Amino acid sequence: MGPGELLDVLLAGGRRAERATHVRHLPGRDGTRADWPAWADADLVRGYRALGVERPWEHQVDAADAAWSGRHTVLATSTGSGKSLAFWLPALSAVRRGATGAVPDPGAIESVRRRPTVLYLSPTKALAADQLAGLERLLGAAGTRDVRVATCDGDTSRDERRWVREHADVVLTNPDFLHFALLPAHATWSRVLASLAFVVVDECHAFRGVFGAHVALVLRRLRRLAASYGASPVVVLASATTSDPAASAARLLGVPADEVHAVTADTSPAGRKTVVLWQPPELPGGDGPWASLLPAEDPWATVVAVPPRDDAARGDGATAEDAQTDPTAADGGQAGPRARPEGSGPLGTGERLVAVPQDRPRRTATAEVADLLADLVAAGARVLAFTRSRRGAESVAAATRDHLAAVDPTLPPLVSSYRGGYLPEERRALERAIRSGHLRALATTSALELGVDISGLDAVLIAGWPGTRVSLWQQAGRAGRAGADGLVVLVAREDPLDTYLVHHPEAALDAPVEATVFDPGNPYVLAPHLCAAAAERPLRADELDLFGPRALDLLTELTERGILRRRTSGWYWTHAEPASRMTDLRGAGGDPVRVVETATGRLLGTVDAASADAKVHPGAVYVHLGATYVVDALHLDDGVALATRRDVDHGTWASWITSTTVVDVEREVPWGPVTWCYGQVDVTTQVVGYQRRRIPDLQVLSTHELDLPARTLRTTAVWWTAPPEVLEAAGVTLEVAPGALHAAEHASIGLLPLLATCDRWDLGGLSTLVHPDTGHATVFVHDGHPGGAGFAERGFELGPVWLTATRDAIAACPCATGCPACVQSPKCGNGNEPLDKSGALRLLTTVLGHAADAAPS
Template identity: 75%
Template sequence: MAGTGELLDVLLAGGRRADRATHVRVLPERAGEHADWPTWADTDLVHGYRELGVERPWRHQVEAADAAWAGRHAVLATSTGSGKSLAFWLPALTAVRAASASGVLAPGRVETVARRASTLYLCPTKALAADQLAALDRLVGAARTRDVRVATCDGDTSLDERRWVQEHAQVVLTNPDFVHFALLPQHRRWSRLLGSLRYVVVDECHAFRGVFGAHVGLVLRRLRRIAESYGSSPVFLLASATTSDPAESAARLVGVDPDDVVAVTADASPAGRKTFVLWQPPELPGREAPWSALVDDDPWATPVPVPAAATTAGDAERTAPPSPDDVWRVDTDPAPAAPEGRIVAEPDELPRRTATAEVADLLADLAAAGARTLAFTRSRRGAESVAASAQRALDEVDPELARTVRAYRGGYLPEERRELERAIRSGDLRGLATTNALELGVDISGLDAVLIAGWPGTRVSLWQQAGRAGRAGAEGLVALVAREDPLDTFLVHHPEAILDAPVEATVFDATNPYVLAPHLCAAAAELPLRAEELATFGPQTGELLAELVERGALRRRPSGWYWTHAEPATRLTDLRGTGGDPVRVVESATGRLLGTVDAGSADSTVHDGAVYVHQGLAFVVDDLRLADGVALVTRRDVDYGTWARWVTSTDIVSVDEQVAWGPLTWGFGHVDVTTQVLSYQRRRLPDLQVLGSTDLDLPARTLRTTAVWWTAPAEVLAAAGVTVEAVPGALHAAEHASIGLLPLLATCDRWDLGGLSTAMHADTEQPTVFVHDAFPGGAGFAERGFRLGATWLRATRDAIAACRCSTGCPACVQSPKCGNGNDPLDKAAAIRLLDVVLTHADG
């Protein structure tokens, strides 16, 4: 394929699109630095690596492998494609082979039978485990070491296969969910593996962040505890993207002291020159804001159980806990925030083309030019839309070209994903429009370009996605295409905030009582908890255990804490917060399984009448059977899509902290967020004109989480010149803009947050704006907003004021996930109100 200069010319269309590139930077190439193979490494494995083309390892691979072989916990935090897997498989497989050899040489000795080394490999997704299995099979085959028994084991593994793994496998590849639900509760069946456990590999550990990271950290503490009960003390090897302070993050995940973790961060692998382009889609002529129908992403991801009386006096921005596609982002260290008074959004006169439409055109042009490209989108709907639009554009040029672009996302069947991965590797496909399902370590190398539709939430994720371009030292092109969002607009006009700022730390709180309590129950069910073990789970464990005893969840005895209920304790928690088993999407006429949808998002995506798109083909949902976990669909060609509409209310459960800003109240605490899908709209494609609306009868759902809120009493509204009629629109606009700007301070993502604004709230008895975390128990985002209240609201005010649209647009006060269709909104009143609020905050 051509170099990045020619690809950049394709992107710029020979100069016709040059005005859309707000910044172009060339990142220089980096030379690689080799090291010798360790003397302890198994010679057959070294031969196998050489057969696969690895003549000598990179220096960082050897440093991490040496630390592991010496019995030190280690984390390797280097770039995408730097060969992290060699660093953990070399010591792990060498240990397996050495133990196997000792069993052959001394077959009569009991200890050689009981202590043969084993390895447990954990990763975020089944796809990554399958990819690693294929890579290990290639290595074992090249090394001719047939005495190494490797197997995957997860929820899809049959009982017979699972029994073989329990009795024979030396290397088991799985995920934290399986460890939580199956391995630890049935640890006696896994005693052979646990008693000989030498290494635990945690791959892509930067993905374990936020609430999910807290869950996984507690699963690893339970795993260490059970392994120790069988006499083993495994070494933990962690592989991560480049993150801030990886030793601290890895230690927090495993539950050990940071001084006990060796961090290897100097990347010695070669990197080709990379051209990084920041891109803003063009204005659409002849359109006037507001244009709330231009929705780029899924309107929500996960609903939540509720009382029937779910109503809202104002507006609610939809709570969106992530689906399995979406790795959520948490960090308590803020990204570089704008100084006071700095403008954080560029002026806009007209609405701009959506990032989805823009990326589809760029993907088509790059595919036509022969470039192999990944286009990362923010949702499953976005991936299908980008692929379908690119196919239509290419079909006009050459129907054969149209078949070289496909979609890739969660919810596809495993065999379908494997085929797509194979095709993009081999070059049979030139383009994949994907969710962040391909952000993690599935080995897809040699790509020419990466397109990113919208800020992915953190710089860690941005560089992970960008690292797919130009791997193995080749040149690559990366383009970040801005959505109409205040943060995206800010970033593409301030490249230093992306390209010159350090990456974030991976942050989570394993002491969150909402997360910790069910894991303590699970641990007690596995083996009674002893007093000397409580420090493993954190300093507040004793208090929480007392509360669990008082509630009847556990029973206290002199020998420890016991789980005495018949049902499994592991059912008390869901690691990923997806709300239950996936809903299967089944074609009514044939019984064919098309894919799955998380239980939480089923209400909004596969309700009766919904259009479900699979590889460009439209299916209409005939019947959603929530009790059976099935959505029955029929293949139909339709010229419309469907968008769910819902209503949300927020009730204050506890006020944990409160500050008076003059007459205002600035509060933080726990809230119950109640949501119910009420109807859906049909919108014609591609212009998104509303064709009609249909009511739905679906259950209400509730989420208990943490929120920050501020009130606007009558005297504040009067000082701002906000009349009674303008109050809902002013609060609504301020809420949307503040949600859009909080990621600048909390390093989260807009879709990690929800909110509500109301002209009169029952608990505060005043007009109130709420912003809450979209996860059970909270994830620290709202608390970060509470701590930085004045800075946050000032950035919000500046973002609204800097945008020159007349009544509000997606770059300032409109939201892509508004439950009320971005109505009402009053931009001018929001600015006046925030001016007065900030006066009191400064006081």
């Protein structure tokens, strides 16, 4: 079935037509082939042809030629465009050519040469396992037995690691293993490092923010050690379509941008995609005893300013700064101005106001996606449904199976869930099943967003905005791979951000994708990697350029603090503990908690340490592949949760409290009545209880308290206070203040990455009407990493510049009440409520006025 037929299935003969807020048809394209390069290994070419690749695409040959010629190369093309061939063809050809040349002439000692080696790095173990399977298929089809390929990561046994070190030509691993195991023990990996010809960095757009900075420094350490063994590997990077991939790749490697060859023209075929923005329906009105007495609409639900008229003489006392412009409407791809009825505010205010009725509650995105998924499966389609959480993936899969059971008892087994925390063998089995057609649908988290090769899908459902346009198009790219047509449906959650996007398609579908942002020079990240580098091999002065201009100052500071020791030959690590333990690349906060079946001792899965309190507390319902378990006990010290298999009709929802406490005010600047501060804070989160809610109607069955320890993140923050007189001067009343402060917090977090070279996900924040440590209304923005990462400090140094950019971004946004471009956040824990755009604009303007008055003349 084509996208049009599948869309007809979803629209249910017009009964759901009003839910599709926008339909966009993206045209397909023809592919452009090229000849196999002359240098390509003939057996590998034969293997690719046996797998159906008669001739490669032009962009594959462009990237492969550049890599073979010795240039670092980044390939940034769409999902399913065949990036793997572009890096494996030159890498494996080099291995095979080297393997042939490594056979020595018994009479000539100079003929002994090392076999070339290849390191493949991916952000996830699942992707490395998928690439291993693909390589084995290719080498089997090629009939070659002289290329030895293996994965090696934290799950690899000691004996297997020894074999990899001694024999493997291609090692598939991840940056974490390099950081903690391979680089610190480089002497035992000397065979691999001395022969290193290629390094492949797959899905490199995933290396962003602080994580990206860590990976960039791990790659610098790898290149440094390889050079010490006489190797100079070519690095090939594969990325989703991102903004300026050459600059991002160069920053990741620590080389000038002109040394990276970027391939961005996608010459693979693409089928037509139909993209649908979808809003679930409003829920039926209440049926309680007072429901009939309530008005159908609250005439003063939300009050917004009326946009100015074209005529200059308005005569109502309102200024241009008071008025806000209306967003353009978009319906079926056509945009234009939307007329709004005029009104007038309370007598004597001089304001021109109009009431906009609030929407009634809508059906949840997960419930809606389960319905749509059931309809597509019943129609014979193969589908992925992306959800925002592990609970969402399990819920969508379970509800879909229930819907299908009422239609055909043979259909429910064709649907399953897929998420992180499953055992590796379970994930591999699910991937094989969806590829082969034994499964028609998977409800998944973003775990399947990255390059695991799953082709031939008819449709993708996305339950809620995934956070970035890069993620949106990565997930959408799973539909219609290999040149087939595909259907993509983005279903809005009951969240102002999602609601805005499905009614403003230009914001979701037409805006450019985000750049991959990270800063390898961040001293909070660089310092521990300099220590790790010195521990691996004394760090010489002539190597400092590799680590950037801040390296020398940081080394001097580390020496003065006794962390490193300076000698004429370089900087040395002289401590017993491994330097690599000074930092965690992902900031995971500890080893995962294992979920174990109480009766059998069987390992069910794992949960991140940071979220274990909320997901596997005593009494929690843990869902694994559709089976429900109830947690008996959580042993945090041992990292184990014990659970018993039990069929239940409810789920559990944890509740927690979060607080931000000022630990130390390190710097403080008075701006008149406003105080601008920087220092250390404790961000404390504690799970205090949970609710049992019946499924599917989510009726609360009971509430339970929990006695779990608080988790505290000691980090750095920048904050400012707004005493009552500042709020009053800004016209921000007590009713408006929470929304104004919250909107200012969101917009500040959104703008700081422009100044501090970080990612929005590296930051957190809090806004409160009265904070106990300041005594006033306060907005905090803090680093989301232990000890801080320098972002808040940078924000403090650029205070007026940062807040001016924040205010100007809000003022320039054409929306009336707030949107993702100004004050809404994709990661808000409060569902983007309350938010008051105009209040934030007035408040920031007032604060900046005090900052200007306090600035030295």
